[in-house]
């Protein structure tokens with residue numbers, strides 16, 4: 001403990017255990033440079049007021065100054081594969097309609113008629129159309145945004161059709177996802193994404209399709225929802241069954257600029273919280289395989305000099321290779337099995353791993369409710385058509401993820417995560433302290449999220 005006392009804030013790490021980067025370097029496959037890149041600095045330790053989660057005024061500030069300024073993924077290119085396909089994306093008070101205007105072009109429009117404001121397409125819908133016709137009086141725009149029909153145009157001599165193009169939002173794609181920005185002056189998406197394109201350059205997110213999509217309503221502010229997935233500190237208590245195979249307290253956290261942060265926690269390393277009777281490599285493998293194969297546990301041996309992680313990764317590569325008709329043997333152990341999670345401010349999460357290939361998105365739904373989209377991506381088979389995205393499986397606040405088959409064994413894990421959120425929100429309101437106290441390292445990404453929210457809110461521009 002005396003050694004720890006000499007460290008500056010933020011310098012302490014889980015004692016007596018290798019960090020995740022040390023662990024993945026020891027794998028027989030090594031690890032990609034992106035995974036080994038380190039980027040952490042101490043960003044403060046002041047308490048963060050609960051007001052930020054429950055105040056209507058604060059939420060309004062976020063709506064006005066943050067949601068209207070940030071890049072956010074609205075849909076996937078596979079949601080709008082054909083000309084005329086559209087998808088409505090809503091966030092806070094904002095709404096956009098994203099349209100495939102021709103084979104090579106996607107456009108995003110403010111979802112509001114230039115006549116009397118009606119939404120051109122209802123919230124939460126998607127479909128196909130030949131043009132964008134307002135359902136109120138029928139003003140009609142082409143897919144490329146030109147005003148083509150104005151009923152009784154004799155009554156509108158003051159409307160020059162040439163000047164009544166639908167206002168466009170900034171729109172771009174990355175990794176197969178369509179991103180939009182409601183700010184006309186926004187910097188390009190590629191700048192916003194920071195290290196993400198470089199880190200993902202060999203992970204080919206665009207070569208994956210959406211296999212599962214679950215949309216759940218959560219009883220908490222959107223930030224509390226996102227933060228529940230920004231740290232592995234909660235694994236010990238919330239996912240206690242996972243401690244024999246999850247490196248939680250020795251997980252790595254990195255912050256790359258304003259908009260990207262990351263954690264990596266290992267699968268196949270026993271939690272540092274387990275001090276006595278730590279399982280052997282063979283026992284770890286048995287647990288991992290027991291979860292995966294049920295009746296087959298114990299039949300695969302960890303060879304001398306190898307680890308449970310290495311053997312498990314090879315099994316996952318073979319099984320998934322068979323299932324998705326691909327060869328994954330080039331992947332390192334960490335890319336195959338670990339929980340590698342990139343967060344893109346304010347609300348998107350991308351997991352490049354093979355076994356844990358999730359994408360998340362959290363949006364506000366009023367002050368203390370949020371909408372959580374959970375996707376599982378799978379590799380496309382070369383030369384074959386891939387499935388189009390399934391209709392989202394909608395879950396209400398009290399519905400279990402286990403109702404959705406596509407989530408597999410992770411359904412119960414997502415239930416554990418989301419079951420904390422109502423109590424946390426109630427606790428925010430009941431707290432005499434009125435603020436949260438975060439860990440300097442393990443919860444740095446949550447603090448960073450708040451700091452970037454403030455950066456947008458305090459911007460003087462516009």
Ligand code: FES
Pocket residue numbers: 113114115116117118134135136137138139
């Ligand atoms: S409000 Fe759209 S046509 Fe009238």
Ligand SMILES: [Fe+2]
Pocket residue numbers: 228229234238239417
């Ligand atoms: Fe969790």
